[in-house]
Amino acid sequence: MAAEETGREKETPEERKSFGQRLKGIPLHTQILVALLLGALTGPMLGQVAVAIKPLGNAFINLLVMVVVPLIMASLIIGTASLGDLRKLGRIGLKTVTFYLLATAIAVGLGLGAGLLLGPGKGMDESVKDQIVSQYAEDATSRVDQAIAQREKSSIGEFIVRIIPRNPFKAMADTDFLGIIFFALLFGITMTLLEERQRKPLLDVLQGVNDVMIMMVKLVMKVAPIGVFALIASQAAEFGYGMLLTLLKYVSIAIGTMVLFTVTVYPIVLRSIGVSPVLFFKRFYEVFIFAFTTSSSNATLPLNLQVSEEDLGVSKEVASFVLPLGATINMNGTAIYQGVSVIFIAQVAGLTLGVMDLLTVIVMATLASIGAAGVPGIGMITLTLVLTQLGIPLEWIAFVVGVERILDMTRTAVNVTGDTVCAMLVAKTEGELAVPAKDTW
Ligand code: ASP
Numbered sequence: 001m002a003a004e005e006t007g008r009e010k011e012t013p014e015e016r017k018s019f020g021q022r023l024k025g026i027p028l029h030t031q032i033l034v035a036l037l038l039g040a041l042t043g044p045m046l047g048q049v050a051v052a053i054k055p056l057g058n059a060f061i062n063l064l065v066m067v068v069v070p071l072i073m074a075s076l077i078i079g080t081a082s083l084g085d086l087r088k089l090g091r092i093g094l095k096t097v098t099f100y101l102l103a104t105a106i107a108v109g110l111g112l113g114a115g116l117l118l119g120p121g122k123g124m125d126e127s128v129k130d131q132i133v134s135q136y137a138e139d140a141t142s143r144v145d146q147a148i149a150q151r152e153k154s155s156i157g158e159f160i161v162r163i164i165p166r167n168p169f170k171a172m173a174d175t176d177f178l179g180i181i182f183f184a185l186l187f188g189i190t191m192t193l194l195e196e197r198q199r200k201p202l203l204d205v206l207q208g209v210n211d212v213m214i215m216m217v218k219l220v221m222k223v224a225p226i227g228v229f230a231l232i233a234s235q236a237a238e239f240g241y242g243m244l245l246t247l248l249k250y251v252s253i254a255i256g257t258m259v260l261f262t263v264t265v266y267p268i269v270l271r272s273i274g275v276s277p278v279l280f281f282k283r284f285y286e287v288f289i290f291a292f293t294t295s296s297s298n299a300t301l302p303l304n305l306q307v308s309e310e311d312l313g314v315s316k317e318v319a320s321f322v323l324p325l326g327a328t329i330n331m332n333g334t335a336i337y338q339g340v341s342v343i344f345i346a347q348v349a350g351l352t353l354g355v356m357d358l359l360t361v362i363v364m365a366t367l368a369s370i371g372a373a374g375v376p377g378i379g380m381i382t383l384t385l386v387l388t389q390l391g392i393p394l395e396w397i398a399f400v401v402g403v404e405r406i407l408d409m410t411r412t413a414v415n416v417t418g419d420t421v422c423a424m425l426v427a428k429t430e431g432e433l434a435v436p437a438k439d440t441w
Contacts, residue, residue, distance in 0.1 A: 028221060028222075028224065028225075028286065029285060029286035029289070031224070031225040032224050032225055032228050032286060032289055032290065032293075033289055034225070035224075035225040035226070035228040035229040035232070036228055036229075036232050036289060036292075036293055038229060038233075039228065039229045039230070039231070039232030039233035039235075039236060040232050040233075040236050041236075042233060042236075043232060043233035043234065043235065043236025043237040043239075044236050044237055044239075044241070046233055046237060047237055048237075050233040050234045050236065050237035051234050051237050051238060053230045053233065053234060054230060054231070054234035055230075056226060056227060056230035057227050057228070057229075057230035057231030057232075057234060058231075059227070060220070060223060060224070060226070060227025060228075060230070060231070061227070061231070061294055061296065061299045063220045063223075063227075064217070064220055064294075064299045064300075064302055064303070065175065065296075065298060065299050067213050067216050067217055067220070067302045068175065068298060068299075068301050068302055069172045069175060069180065070209055070213050071210065071213040071214070071217075071301075071302055071305065072177070072180060072181075072184065072301075072320065072324045073172070073180065073184050073209075074206045074207075074209040074210040074213065075210050075305070075316060075319075075320035076180075076181065076184035076185065076188065076320050076321060076324070077184050077187050077188040077191070077206055078188070078203065078206050078207060078210060078316075078320075079188065079316060079317040079320045079321060080184070080185050080187075080188025080189055080191075080192075081188040081189075081191040081192055081199065081203060082203075082317070086189065088430070089185070089189075089321075091430075092317075092318065092321060092322070092426055092430065093321075095425075095426050095429065096321070096322050096325055096326075096422060096426055097325075097329070099330075099422045099425060099426070100325075100326060100329050100330040100418075100422060101366060103265070103330065103332050103418055103422070104330060104331060104332055104335045104365075104366045104369050105335075105362055105366045106265065107261060107265075107332040107333070107335035107336045107339070108335040108336070108338060108339045108361060108362045108365040108366060109339065109362055110257060110260070110261055110336060110339065111254075111257055111335065111336035111337065111338060111339020111340045111341075111343075112339040112340075112342070112343060112358055112361060112362070113339075114253055114256070114257040114260075114336075114339070114340055115253065115339060115340045115341075115342070115343025115344060115347075116343055118249075118253050119343075119347060120249050120250040120253045120254075120340060120343065120344040120347065121250065121343070121344040121345065121346070121347030121348040121399075122347050124348055128246055129348060129399075131246075132246070132398060132399055132402065133395075133398050133399075162176075162178065162179070163178045163179065163182050164179070164182055165179030165180075165182065165183055168180070168183040171183060175298060175373070176373075177298075177324050177325070177327060177328040177373070177374075178328055178329075180324070181321075181324060181325060191203075213302070214306060217302040217303060217306055218306070221303065224290070228289075228290075228293045231293055231294065232293060235405055239405060239406070246402075247399075247400075247402065247403050250340070250341075250344045250400075250403070251403050251406065251407065253340055253344075254336070254337055254340040254341070254407055254410075255406075255407070255410050257336050257339075257340060258333050258336050258337070258410050258411060258414045261332065261333075261336055261414065262414055262417060265332075266417060266418070266421045269421050269425055270421060270424065272425075273424065273425055273428040273429075273433070274428075275424060275428075275433075280312070280421075280424075283307065283311040283312055284307065284311075284312065284417070284420060286303070286307065287300060287303055287304050287307050287416060287420070288413050288416070288417060289413075290303055291304075291412045291413040291415070291416040291417075292409045292410065292412065292413040293409070294376075294412070295376040295377070295405070295408045295409050295412045296374060296375050296376050296412060297326075297327040297328075297331075297374025297375075297412055297415050297416050297419070298327055298373065298374045298375055300327075300374075300412070300416050301323060301324060301327050301374075304323055304416060304419065304420060305319055305320065305323055307420075308323060308420055308423055308424075312420065312423075312424060313427070313433050313434035313435060314420075314423045314424055314427040314432070314433060315427055315430075315432035315433070315434070317432065318423055318426050318427040318430060318432050319423055319427075322419065322422055322423040322426050323419050323420070323423055326415075326416075326418065326419030326420075326422060326423070327374040327416075327419060328370075328372070328373060328374060329369065329370045330369070330415065330418050330419050330422065331369040331372065331374075331379065331411070331415045331418075332414050332415055332417075332418040333379075333410060333411030333412065333413065333414025333415045333418075334369055334372075334378075334379035334382070334411045334415060335365050335366065335369055336411070336414070337379055337383070337407055337411045338361070338365040338368075338379065338382070338383050338386055339361065339365065341383055341400050342361050342365075342383070342386060342387065342390070342392075344399070344400070345387065345392060345396045345397070345399055345400070346390075346392065348396070348399055349392065349393075349396050351392065353390070357390055360386075360389055360390060361386055361389075361390070364385065364386045364389045365382070365386050368382035368385045368386060369382065374412070374415065376408055376412075377404065377408055379407075379408060379411055380397065380400065380401070380404055380408075383397065383400070384397055
């Protein structure tokens with residue numbers, strides 16, 4: 001039927017494109033950002049509908065976490081087996097751990113400083129305190145129980161033993177990165193002792209697994225906008241905005257300090273290796289948004305590996321070692337959160353912390369972050385470990401439970417950025433940072 005007969009104007013080829021085709025023209029990171037904003041705006045209006053679509057978001061996270069273990073195993077074994085130089089491995093390990101510990105300690109210090117300077121818990125009304133305690137006491141108690149279980153895992157002796165997995169398959173089943181890394185490194189090193197004819201077929205298989213996993217991440221990312229929308233909309237619907245207003249000063253100081261850290265410390269490191277921070281964030285922001293949305297360094301790992309290697313020029317060897325390690329032991333955002341939160345809780349409780357207490361917080365928060373996995377909500381659990389050390393009753397975490405999610409999202413984005421900045425620094429010092437196509441650093 002001609003267009004005139006139906007009364008419609010003739011369509012241009014552009015107009016004839018289907019919705020799907022038009023969507024394809026929009027870069028994925030823009031689609032994810034739009035999904036995030038739409039979810040945040042419409043979530044509270046959609047109410048129960050938003051909560052009902054939460055499983056879509058969780059399914060998306062599961063799809064990504066599913067890729068993590070085989071991807072890390074394969075890429076770390078390939079990296080180590082082709083390294084052929086144990087000294088290099090030791091060097092990379094030392095640089096990585098030094099960066100992570102230093103950055104985390106500086107981050108806690110900054111959090112404490114901001115808290116002391118700006119007083120997030122000063123001048124809170126007694127009636128507001130009572131309201132918060134009665135509203136969140138139950139939630140706080142269940143977190144305290146989790147913390148007690150976690151504390152057993154966090155002693156230094158237990159930590160060293162835990163790095164060596166008795167059963168590597170269990171380590172994989174539990175996504176225990178430290179155990180997985182230990183086994184994969186040893187596996188790769190042992191492979192170098194085999195003859196070439198024994199090693200080669202295994203390496204080919206692992207390379208195949210690695211390639212399939214990377215392709216799988218790319219496929220899964222195609223549904224990222226739907227997953228991100230579902231996650232954010234349901235969180236926005238469930239979020240207590242009233243509590244956000246009550247604790248606005250604390251939340252603003254915590255987020256403000258994380259932003260400050262991100263726009264000062266990381267750019268200084270990047271500049272020192274000749275990388276433009278603006279270009280870095282332009283290429284990295286998809287990962288940043290993703291970490292923010294999922295609140296999980298672990299779930300963000302496959303995407304981070306892909307972006308670091310393909311867009312940021314980090315070599316596979318360095319990325320597959322530094323990033324999984326960072327997802328577990330490097331938590332700069334969490335460290336800042338702990339610094340600000342300890343001061344906030346102490347102020348609300350009417351306690352004064354001395355210099356020794358502050359030093360204890362720096363050491364404890366840094367150590368606690370090493371043993372904690374990159375999953376949602378773990379930062380609050382490790383906060384209770386720090387509070388215990390100071391002798392502050394754990395029930396006081398009731399004061400931070402109500403705004404936990406938004407702070408968890410922010411600190412995860414900072415945590416993941418720190419991992420990638422470290423990977424770039426290590427790659428540069430090893431002569432393994434390529435200049436990505438089209439741009440110069
Ligand atoms: N969710 C954070 C992460 O995955 C950890 C935390 O709770 O602070 O990095």
